[in-house]
Amino acid sequence: MTTKFEVNELQLHYGEFHALKQISLSIPERSVNALIGPSGCGKSTFLRTLNRMNDMISSVRVDGEIKLSGTNIYDTGMDVEELRKRVGMVFQQPNPFPKSIYENVAFGPRLHRKPGRKELDEIVEKSLRGASLWDEVKDDLHKSALGLSGGQQQRLCIARALAVNPEVLLMDESTSALDPISTLKIEELIQELKKDYTIVMVTHNMHQAARVSDYTTFFLNGEVIESSPTEKLFSTPVDHRTEQYITGRFG
Numbered sequence: 001m002t003t004k005f006e007v008n009e010l011q012l013h014y015g016e017f018h019a020l021k022q023i024s025l026s027i028p029e030r031s032v033n034a035l036i037g038p039s040g041c042g043k044s045t046f047l048r049t050l051n052r053m054n055d056m057i058s059s060v061r062v063d064g065e066i067k068l069s070g071t072n073i074y075d076t077g078m079d080v081e082e083l084r085k086r087v088g089m090v091f092q093q094p095n096p097f098p099k100s101i102y103e104n105v106a107f108g109p110r111l112h113r114k115p116g117r118k119e120l121d122e123i124v125e126k127s128l129r130g131a132s133l134w135d136e137v138k139d140d141l142h143k144s145a146l147g148l149s150g151g152q153q154q155r156l157c158i159a160r161a162l163a164v165n166p167e168v169l170l171m172d173e174s175t176s177a178l179d180p181i182s183t184l185k186i187e188e189l190i191q192e193l194k195k196d197y198t199i200v201m202v203t204h205n206m207h208q209a210a211r212v213s214d215y216t217t218f219f220l221n222g223e224v225i226e227s228s229p230t231e232k233l234f235s236t237p238v239d240h241r242t243e244q245y246i247t248g249r250f251g
């Protein structure tokens, strides 16, 4: 089993507020990793440290290290734009650009390496297929993305992330704004995607974590309380706080 991310003694402060405390965690390649815990415990903050999205917040200070395939992404020489290409992100609300379906997917590859038309067509098709959306939109590629349903828009956002050939996909409650059928489609898609990508997802839904993830990490007050194979964490948690949380006694 190859490690994708190795997190060592990570700390994050928002000004004086200590949001992540001494996080050490290993995330295996080509696996689905769920981050669970009550509201405000630091799940999204942690997720955003994995592609340095928190850099955009001026009060943030990060200490410790996060190695991506062996390289510390917080080293001063790190090319953050390249990092965000390798570690893509899908948000809670589908956020396609107000452009055509084709243009949404073509946007990243055009920005990064300006492929020719034929290659771009191939990238768009491959990415839409990768996001299980091709069959539904192949005849409407030049129609507005905003005409798609919420679930289709979210799969389009996944296709847009895949188009720049990432290694990791970060998903921040990416199904919480969707209906149950669209959610199920994305959960099935995640099972396909993990054959090629490492997935780290924040979810409020413990059933979803249990259904789709290989590993689950439980956060509480900015700390990792427990991180284990999902089946183990839900059947025989080691820490009593994990047990209390997964049995619904708080949060």
Ligand SMILES: Nc1ncnc2c1ncn2[C@@H]1O[C@H](COP(=O)(O)OP(=O)(O)OP(=O)(O)O)[C@@H](O)[C@H]1O
Binding pocket: 014, 017, 019, 037, 038, 039, 040, 041, 042, 043, 044, 045, 046, 057
């Ligand atoms: N930009 C910010 N500036 C200051 N504090 C912040 C900022 N973003 C988050 N926080 C604080 O950091 C803590 C962790 O927030 P975070 O959003 O990571 O938690 P979460 O577990 O993802 O919560 P939720 O499940 O509600 O989304 C919270 O106390 C939050 O108020």
